Amino acid sequence: MDLATLGGQFLGTIPLGDIVLYLTTFNLFMFGAALVFTAIIAMSRTESQVEAEFGTLNEREKKVSKDEFKIRRFLSIVCGLATAGAMITGDLFNFTLFVCLIGIVNIGIVAAVKEVDVLDSAFQYGIIAMIATLPLFGGAASILATTGTISLLELVNIPTSAFMLFSSILLFIGVAGESGVAPFFATKAEMFRTAGSPFLVIIHLSSLLVIVRTIEILLIINKPFGI
Amino acid sequence: MAASVLVPTVVSPEVVSLYIPAIFTGLLVGLIGLLAISYQKNDLHALILTDIVSLGMLILVAAVGTDLAEALILPGLVVELAEILAISEILMSREMRKMDKTVELIPLPLSFNMEILDTAPTFLAIILIIYGAFLSGFTGGAIAGGGILFYVLSKMTRGVPSNTWEGVAGASGIAWCLWIVGFLIFFVAPSYWLLALFLAAFGIFIKVAFKVGLIGVIGREEFKKDKE
Numbered sequence: 001m002d003l004a005t006l007g008g009q010f011l012g013t014i015p016l017g018d019i020v021l022y023l024t025t026f027n028l029f030m031f032g033a034a035l036v037f038t039a040i041i042a043m044s045r046t047e048s049q050v051e052a053e054f055g056t057l058n059e060r061e062k063k064v065s066k067d068e069f070k071i072r073r074f075l076s077i078v079c080g081l082a083t084a085g086a087m088i089t090g091d092l093f094n095f096t097l098f099v100c101l102i103g104i105v106n107i108g109i110v111a112a113v114k115e116v117d118v119l120d121s122a123f124q125y126g127i128i129a130m131i132a133t134l135p136l137f138g139g140a141a142s143i144l145a146t147t148g149t150i151s152l153l154e155l156v157n158i159p160t161s162a163f164m165l166f167s168s169i170l171l172f173i174g175v176a177g178e179s180g181v182a183p184f185f186a187t188k189a190e191m192f193r194t195a196g197s198p199f200l201v202i203i204h205l206s207s208l209l210v211i212v213r214t215i216e217i218l219l220i221i222n223k224p225f226g227i
Numbered sequence: 228m229a230a231s232v233l234v235p236t237v238v239s240p241e242v243v244s245l246y247i248p249a250i251f252t253g254l255l256v257g258l259i260g261l262l263a264i265s266y267q268k269n270d271l272h273a274l275i276l277t278d279i280v281s282l283g284m285l286i287l288v289a290a291v292g293t294d295l296a297e298a299l300i301l302p303g304l305v306v307e308l309a310e311i312l313a314i315s316e317i318l319m320s321r322e323m324r325k326m327d328k329t330v331e332l333i334p335l336p337l338s339f340n341m342e343i344l345d346t347a348p349t350f351l352a353i354i355l356i357i358y359g360a361f362l363s364g365f366t367g368g369a370i371a372g373g374g375i376l377f378y379v380l381s382k383m384t385r386g387v388p389s390n391t392w393e394g395v396a397g398a399s400g401i402a403w404c405l406w407i408v409g410f411l412i413f414f415v416a417p418s419y420w421l422l423a424l425f426l427a428a429f430g431i432f433i434k435v436a437f438k439v440g441l442i443g444v445i446g447r448e449e450f451k452k453d454k455e
């Protein structure tokens with residue numbers, strides 16, 4: 001399966017020494033979308049959460065303090081940029097590094113909240129993300145060992161072997177753990193239950209975009225329907 | 228294996244045949260780590276055991292055994308360290324919230340007023356910083372940073388001006404940008420390699436020096452602000 005079939009239209013490459021970025025319409029659209037969302041999030045303010053108290057007519061308002069707001073906005077911008085980078089990169093190992101950066105920054109965004117439950121969930125997500133680095137980097141490294149390259153432009157032309165399939169499964173498990181999707185979602189679900197919502201949304205968005213991009217990369221490596 | 232890999236003839240077949248055992252070792256280390264985590268109910272122990280799983284990751288990357296793999300181990304290690312730092316920070320802030328009191332990063336119960344704390348730190352710090360500048364690069368940064376850290380720790384009992392340290396943090400950030408620009412020049416315009424080399428070497432020197440010097444100091448303002 002070549003790049004144009006997956007990406008719509010092959011627009012060219014940006015050679016930076018060893019690292020060659022390639023542009024397809026699919027890639028470029030996802031890159032732009034991630035940047036636009038990052039810009040929107042960078043400009044927005046946090047909303048405050050109002051909780052009704054049970055049994056009385058009182059309500060509690062939870063606000064994000066100025067310092068916390070600043071650090072969260074910074075980390076969400078980093079998260080958005082890392083997502084954009086993961087969308088456009090043409091190098092398998094850079095992709096895994098961007099995914100790891102997203103994982104670390106996600107922990108950072110909720111690190112300063114006051115709710116113990118949220119911190120608990122962030123801790124569990126962190127443990128899973130750290131365990132997931134084993135299949136993630138392991139998969140990328142064994143693809144490097146089998147094919148001798150980690151450039152996606154080269155991987156397109158290399159026929160698939162059984163070991164590459166195994167490595168891709170490792171890679172997928174790694175991405176799933178790192179971005180906290182399906183089997184590991186239980187660790188991440190509680191992280192959203194705190195004030196400061198636009199910054200929390202980028203946690204969600206990054207994992208969605210990363211999964212789509214991972215599927216593209218896995219199709220490039222494995223060519224399931226013949227070349 | 229269907230895809231043939233170009234292995235240079237100088238590499239003996241024994242070394243090549245070690246790859247599959249190394250992969251199994253890495254996965255086995257990971258599995259042992261996971262088993263230990265599943266038995267362990269204490270959060271701190273679980274965090275420390277996760278490090279074993281990351282070691283399995285390093286084995287998997289190192290098993291490739293080429294120059295590129297060597298270059299890939301470093302980011303792997305950095306990611307691992309960053310994650311363990313982030314998670315331990317989460318754990319600490321959770322425990323602080325539970326107990327409702329804060330803990331100092333470097334507890335210093337002593338408060339003495341000795342002449343040697345005034346003179347010796349400056350002298351030693353200057354020597355270390357000069358030696359670090361002479362070395363340049365990452366190593367030099369670590370040595371100079373050690374000097375700065377020593378200075379701060381010795382002065383902590385007397386109070387360090389907090390504004391200065393925030394300025395130092397800013398300089399560290401700018402130096403990091405220099406480092407990145409240096410690397411970009413390597414890729415974009417390889418003919419200016421000397422400029423790129425010096426930008427990268429001194430950028431990382433200043434950055435690492437300040438970073439080591441700033442460990443924890445800026446983050447939570449552990450030092451006593453303008454005590455005198």
